[in-house]
Amino acid sequence: MKIEIKELAFEAIIGVLDFERKTPQRVEIECEIDYGYKSGDFLDYAEVAELLQRTVQEGKFHLIEEAIEVLFQKMRENFSQIETVKIKISKPDILPNCRVCVSDFRSYL
Numbered sequence: 001m002k003i004e005i006k007e008l009a010f011e012a013i014i015g016v017l018d019f020e021r022k023t024p025q026r027v028e029i030e031c032e033i034d035y036g037y038k039s040g041d042f043l044d045y046a047e048v049a050e051l052l053q054r055t056v057q058e059g060k061f062h063l064i065e066e067a068i069e070v071l072f073q074k075m076r077e078n079f080s081q082i083e084t085v086k087i088k089i090s091k092p093d094i095l096p097n098c099r100v101c102v103s104d105f106r107s108y109l
Helices: 018-022 045-059 064-078
Strands: 002-012 025-035 082-095 098-107
Touching: 002 045, 025 045, 045 064, 064 082, 064 098
Parallel strands: none
Antiparallel strands: 002 025, 025 082, 082 098
16 A cells, blocks of 8 residues: 655754744645554554654754754654655755755665
8 A cells, every 4th residue: 555645844943044943834744554454553644744744843953964864863763663764854945946855765574
């Protein structure tokens, strides 16, 4: 099975610039998860979305790359049925003429 979480948007402290360390900015996360579904053993997408948001907001990361690495770790710790996961974090307002994104993929097979 595959779960896709799209356009999860919230504000968080993330970045290295002085103003990014002081003022929360809009962050968006996209996440694709493949997992082994067995009858009655489902992956709760509400719990996944909450974990993604809480981890980034509490982490106050300097780099998007750091946030993604911690998210992979948290996802694996909390959802053992995950086989693969792709995470993309965007900072849509950091530059005036584009959306900045970083993404990565993990396989736990």
